[in-house]
Amino acid sequence: MDGPDYDTREGIACYLKDGLPGLHRLAKHRAAAWREREERMGLWTIMGLWVADETGGFFQIAPDCRPDPAWQEIPPVMDKAETARVLSRLSWGGGAGRHPLPPLDDMCPQCLEGWSMRNAGDLDWGSEEPRRAYHAQCLAYRRHEDGLARFRSLFMEAGYRDAALRAIPNLYGSGPWTGPWFLAETAEIGLVRVGWRKSVIEIDWSKGRAGDRLSLFAGEEITKEATLVHAYGYEKAADYLRRLRLAVAGEPAPEDRVEGGPAEAVALASALVASASQARDKAVDIGRRADAHLLLARKNLEEARVLGEVAARNLEEARVLIARSDERCAEANAMNDETKRLRDLMRKAIVDGDRAALEKLFGDALARDDSHKRIDDDEQLS
Numbered sequence: 602m603d604g605p606d607y608d609t610r611e612g613i614a615c616y617l618k619d620g621l622p623g624l625h626r627l628a629k630h631r632a633a634a635w636r637e638r639e640e641r642m643g644l645w646t647i648m649g650l651w652v653a654d655e656t657g658g659f660f661q662i663a664p665d666c667r668p669d670p671a672w673q674e675i676p677p678v679m680d681k682a683e684t685a686r687v688l689s690r691l692s693w694g695g696g697a698g699r700h701p702l703p704p705l706d707d708m709c710p711q712c713l714e715g716w717s718m719r720n721a722g723d724l725d726w727g728s729e730e731p732r733r734a735y736h737a738q739c740l741a742y743r744r745h746e747d748g749l750a751r752f753r754s755l756f757m758e759a760g761y762r763d764a765a766l767r768a769i770p771n772l773y774g775s776g777p778w779t780g781p782w783f784l785a786e787t788a789e790i791g792l793v794r795v796g797w798r799k800s801v802i803e804i805d806w807s808k809g810r811a812g813d814r815l816s817l818f819a820g821e822e823i824t825k826e827a828t829l830v831h832a833y834g835y836e837k838a839a840d841y842l843r844r845l846r847l848a849v850a851g852e853p854a855p856e857d858r859v860e861g862g863p864a865e866a867v868a869l870a871s872a873l874v875a876s877a878s879q880a881r882d883k884a885v886d887i888g889r890r891a892d893a894h895l896l897l898a899r900k901n902l903e904e905a906r907v908l909g910e911v912a913a914r915n916l917e918e919a920r921v922l923i924a925r926s927d928e929r930c931a932e933a934n935a936m937n938d939e940t941k942r943l944r945d946l947m948r949k950a951i952v953d954g955d956r957a958a959l960e961k962l963f964g965d966a967l968a969r970d971d972s973h974k975r976i977d978d979d980e981q982l983s
């Protein structure tokens with residue numbers, strides 16, 4: 602079938618030969634064809650991982666919609682009809698407008714591996730701004746770690762001495778937060794389950810020792826049950842967990858206390874703890890980014906060093922060749938002088954009519970020529 606390279610099976614296969622950079626180029630050329638010339642193109646599925654659509658769009662196929670068996674076993678480039686046969690339903694994992702290909706000049710922030718065709722399909726986007734590309738499993742680990750750190754400090758802010766947290770499956774699942782939930786074992790109120798559920802943190806102490814505490818949250822306009830409450834964000838969650846702790850300890854909740862008393866100091870202290878822990882989280886994140894950049898810089902430096910060595914070697918070779926050609930030049934000059942001298946002697950012999958001298962000179966010249974030929978042959982052999 603005829604058409605521009607970015608819209609034929611053979612042409613697209615050619616782009617793929619260049620690996621991830623080729624794939625980036627293909628996406629760019631197709632986007633430009635639509636944007637600049639409103640060129641309608643064919644729909645193609647590439648490596649079973651991406652779909653290039655008719656209007657210059659380029660999407661990653663969501664993992665649960667990818668063809669089975671594994672993508673290695675299906676043709677690298679499939680047209681629309683083949684795509685319809687292999688993929689039962691097509692859905693875009695990347696979301697509209699988001700470039701679905703991992704960047705060429707970045708690395709996965711968790712494992713610090715760069716991106717190539719080999720791992721480009723195993724891609725998920727983190728929720729931090731600007732958004733960065735992770736391996737799907739790396740993102741799961743990162744969310745686990747981040748969630749663990751954040752919820753651990755939540756219990757500290759609420760005044761728990763040392764809550765032991767373990768990750769458990771996210772029981773809500775479908776919200777924007779796909780990280781784990783946590784089961785905290787506290788000395789103060791026993792087991793508490795905490796986790797994000799859409800825009801709220803669900804706190805469930807039904808397996809703990811706090812019992813029915815519905816009355817603690819009487820004034821709050823939120824979902825609440827005898828042993829469960831929803832909190833809008835970490836600050837509220839810390840407040841609710843603190844109320845539970847104080848209630849079990851037999852102390853009045855902070856809002857019942859006289860203003861300006863110890864309650865205010867406790868509130869102030871926990872606000873300070875909260876902002877300190879936020880600052881710490883930020884510092885940890887900055888540290889991670891710096892590590893990633895350092896690693897990239899080291900890699901570039903190493904590459905530059907290797908290139909420098911190659912250049913130095915080439916320079917040295919060039920020097921040897923120049924020296925050798927200088928030698929050959931001197932040799933040629935010497936031969937030239939010798940030839941001139943013989944020519945002059947021959948001319949003189951001819952003018953003098955000295956036949957014997959002329960024959961001797963010819964003999965010398967032939968012998969010399971032979972010896973030079975031998976030298977040339979030797980050089981060609983070596």
Ligand SMILES: [Zn+2]
Nearest residue numbers: 709712736739
């Ligand atoms: Zn990774």
